[in-house]
Every structure is written in structure tokens, then in C-alpha cells.
Amino acid sequence: MLIQKPKGTFDILPKEAGQRRHILEKIRKTLSNFNYSEIQTPTFENTSLFKRSIGEETDVVSKEMYSFNDDEFTLRPEMTAPVVRAYLENSMYNESPVQKLFYFSNMYRHERPQAGRYREFSQYGIEVIGSGDFTVDVEVIAVGLQILNDFGIRDIKTKINNIGTQQERALFIDDLKKYLTKYLKVLSIDSRKRFEKNPLRILDSKDPSDNEVLENAPVLYEYLSKETKDFFSNVLDLLKDLRIKFEVDYRLVRGFDYYTSTTFEVISDELGSQNAIFGGGRYDMLVEQLGGKPTPAIGFACGIERLMIVLDKNEYEYPEKEALKLFIVSIGEDAKKFVLKTAIALRKKNFKCETDMLNRSVKSQMKEANRLNAEYVIVIGNEELESNEAKLKRMSDGIEIDVSVDKIYELNYNID
Numbered sequence: 001m002l003i004q005k006p007k008g009t010f011d012i013l014p015k016e017a018g019q020r021r022h023i024l025e026k027i028r029k030t031l032s033n034f035n036y037s038e039i040q041t042p043t044f045e046n047t048s049l050f051k052r053s054i055g056e057e058t059d060v061v062s063k064e065m066y067s068f069n070d071d072e073f074t075l076r077p078e079m080t081a082p083v084v085r086a087y088l089e090n091s092m093y094n095e096s097p098v099q100k101l102f103y104f105s106n107m108y109r110h111e112r113p114q115a116g117r118y119r120e121f122s123q124y125g126i127e128v129i130g131s132g133d134f135t136v137d138v139e140v141i142a143v144g145l146q147i148l149n150d151f152g153i154r155d156i157k158t159k160i161n162n163i164g165t166q167q168e169r170a171l172f173i174d175d176l177k178k179y180l181t182k183y184l185k186v187l188s189i190d191s192r193k194r195f196e197k198n199p200l201r202i203l204d205s206k207d208p209s210d211n212e213v214l215e216n217a218p219v220l221y222e223y224l225s226k227e228t229k230d231f232f233s234n235v236l237d238l239l240k241d242l243r244i245k246f247e248v249d250y251r252l253v254r255g256f257d258y259y260t261s262t263t264f265e266v267i268s269d270e271l272g273s274q275n276a277i278f279g280g281g282r283y284d285m286l287v288e289q290l291g292g293k294p295t296p297a298i299g300f301a302c303g304i305e306r307l308m309i310v311l312d313k314n315e316y317e318y319p320e321k322e323a324l325k326l327f328i329v330s331i332g333e334d335a336k337k338f339v340l341k342t343a344i345a346l347r348k349k350n351f352k353c354e355t356d357m358l359n360r361s362v363k364s365q366m367k368e369a370n371r372l373n374a375e376y377v378i379v380i381g382n383e384e385l386e387s388n389e390a391k392l393k394r395m396s397d398g399i400e401i402d403v404s405v406d407k408i409y410e411l412n413y414n415i416d
């Protein structure tokens with residue numbers, strides 16, 4: 001029996017690999033315009049890093065982590081904590097008071113696989129560490145939206161909220177629990193489970209009966225201080241100034257404990273139930289929590305596979321693969337060796353060419369040249385080697401010119 005890939009993973013075959021490379025290059029360009037620099041961290045970290053930052057009671061830490069070596073290490077399920085760890089470990093605050101970082105990395109979560117949800121997936125994301133100014137919140141959201149716009153994705157919704165400080169939230173959570181106690185029996189099983197350990201996440205529920213209960217629940221916004229509310233309106237006003245459309249969603253809380261203040265999510269109806277393309281927020285306490293000085297920070301992560309699903313739905317046109325300039329057909333043993341040497345010499349000169357590797361007939365080699373969309377074909381056999389004369393054929397119109405065999409790698413391959 002053939003061994004298959006693990007559930008929730010996928011192979012990236014050459015065509016898709018090319019599409020991904022295109023996506024990453026395009027994203028990289030925009031991030032460079034915004035002056036972000038790339039950071040890479042190890043695929044696995046000490047498990048304690050994720051427990052301490054994401055939070056022990058979150059779905060990711062409590063049931064989705066790939067941990068090994070007696071729980072000592074964990075494949076990263078997200079990148080914010082590793083980036084902050086690297087920021088501190090490498091004293092990056094000494095280089096510059098504000099670090100604007102981005103990454104492209106694979107993440108690992110033991111989730112129930114479905115469309116747009118995998119166990120190994122890739123994200124690009126940004127993290128700005130060192131500024132608590134509201135303009136940064138706006139820039140970060142603008143970066144994510146600009147990138148979607150670069151790909152022609154416009155049919156999206158930006159949801160934004162402010163979940164305040166831990167103190168502000170604590171009061172709210174008390175009241176939320178008091179309120180929900182009356183409805184415990186009608187809440188979904190998931191929400192009932194969350195009631196004790198992670199009640200804030202109940203706000204995120206998509207269950208219809210939870211939603212009915214939540215309609216009259218206390219509203220987090222009412223618990224925010226004047227300072228937090230002012231910060232929130234500064235963010236919203238600047239977004240409006242920039243003509244960025246958004247919806248305030250007072251129930252938008254995100255899955256990780258490190259979030260504070262601004263949270264946001266960009267969703268696409270084209271994605272079905274896993275509809276978030278990217279999401280993030282402030283994490284003003286995390287640097288301190290991981291042993292650094294108090295340092296405000298904000299970031300988001302965007303799923304590359306989800307982005308690709310939306311691109312497919314939008315019939316996004318990826319650039320064509322670089323065309324094959326020349327296919328050299330060979331007839332016989334001597335020609336085969338000569339053709340291989342010639343092809344290697346041409347490639348050294350940055351010239352994309354191919355030869356036959358299966359001792360095929362001339363007819364099949366011509367067919368292969370056609371299949372590969374070769375721009376030109378040359379046929380080399382004993383006759384050509386002896387006379388030092390061969391024909392260069394342009395496949396688009398069949399026009400042929402005479403060329404000398406020993407000059408093949410000096411030609412510029414332009415018949416006109």
C-alpha cells in the first residue's frame with residue numbers, strides 16, 4: 001500500500017509552488033515599500049514560550065500543539081511569540097526603538113482539517129514592536145489591506161474592536177459570567193466548556209443559540225476607560241480619513257491571551273466557514289510578560305492558503321512560467337552526448353533549454369518540445385555533426401534558418 005501524507009497536510013506541486021513564489025514576491029515588495037524587514041526563527045521552540053504567551057486555556061495551547069521530547073519542544077503554532085522571543089534574545093531594541101518585522105513561515109496546529117483549515121499551513125505576518133501610537137494600528141491594517149488590494153481582492157470586510165487592558169476586561173468578564181450563568185443550559189457545548197476557563201471566547205461563538213443569548217449580554221466597550229475609548233476613536237477616525245471601510249464589532253475577541261486594545265480581522269465571504277483571511281491586534285503586555293521592558297506592539301498574520309483560495313475564486317491570473325527557449329532534438333548516441341554538452345553550456349549562459357532523456361524517436365521528441373512550449377527546436381544527428389550544419393526552427397510559425405552546429409551556443413536565437 002502506498003504511504004500517504006498525514007491528514008491535514010498537502011503537497012505543493014510545481015505549478016502551485018510557482019504560484020506561491022509569485023505571491024510571496026509580490027507581498028515582499030509591498031512590505032519592503034512599507035519598510036518592514038524579514039525575520040526567521042526556528043520551526044520549534046520551547047513549549048513554555050507558547051504556554052506563557054498564547055495562554056494555557058486557549059484552544060491552540062490546550063489541544064492543538066504538536067509537542068515532543070516529553071513536552072519540552074513544540075512546533076510553532078503561530079509566530080508572534082517566537083518573534084518577540086527573538087526580539088528579546090537578540091536585544092533588537094538596541095538596534096532601533098521600533099522594529100518593523102515580517103515573516104513567511106509554516107505553522108502547525110492539530111485542528112480538525114476542513115477547507116481552509118490545515119494542520120500545517122503557511123502565514124505571512126508582520127509585527128511592529130516598540131510603538132504604542134494609534135497611527136501604527138492604522139498602518140498595520142493598511143499594510144494587510146494594501147496587499148489584498150495588490151492582488152485585486154476587494155470583496156472583503158474589515159472588522160475592528162478594542163478589547164481594552166487586562167484590568168478593564170476583568171470587570172467585564174465578571175459581569176459576562178454573571179449574565180451567562182442564567183443561560184448555561186442553552187449555550188452550546190463549546191461555550192459551556194469555555195465558561196469557566198476562557199469565557200471571553202464565548203463572544204466569538206457562531207452558534208445561533210449562543211448568539212441569541214449574547215444579544216443582551218454586557219458589551220465590552222462599556223467597560224473601557226476613557227483613555228482606551230479615545231485611543232479607539234483615534235484609530236477609527238484615521239481609518240475613515242484613509243477611506244478604509246470597516247465595521248466595529250464589539251464581540252471580536254481573538255483566540256490568543258496576549259491580545260490587548262485593538263483587535264481586527266479581515267474576512268471574505270468566499271471562504272465559507274473559515275472566513276478570516278488575516279487577523280491580529282495589539283499585544284502591549286507580551287514583551288514584558290516574556291521578560292522584557294514594557295514595550296507596546298501590534299501585528300497580524302495572514303493565511304497563504306486562504307489567500308490562494310480567494311485568488312482562485314477571483315480567477316486571479318498568475319504570471320506564466322518562463323518559457324523554454326530551445327529544445328535540442330538528438331538522433332543517435334554521438335548526437336545525444338553532443339547535445340547534452342551543448343545544453344549544459346547554454347544553461348551556463350543563462351539560457352533555458354531542454355533535451356531528450358529517454359532516447360525517444362524524433363517524432364516523440366518534437367511532440368515533447370511542443371508540450372513544453374519550446375520557442376525553438378534544433379535537430380542534431382550524425383549528418384548534422386558531420387556537415388556542421390543544422391536547422392533552427394521557430395515553433396510558432398515553422399520558419400527555419402541554417403545554423404552551424406559548433407556555433408549553437410553563440411547564437412542569440414532571434415530569427416527576425
Ligand code: AMP
Pocket residue numbers: 078109111116117118119121122123255276277278279280301302303304305306
Ligand atoms: P491566527 O494565527 O489564528 O490568528 O490566524 C491568522 C490567519 O492564519 C487566519 O486568518 C488564517 O488565514 C490563517 N490560519 C489560521 N489557522 C489556520 C489553519 N489551521 N489552516 C490554514 N490557515 C489558518
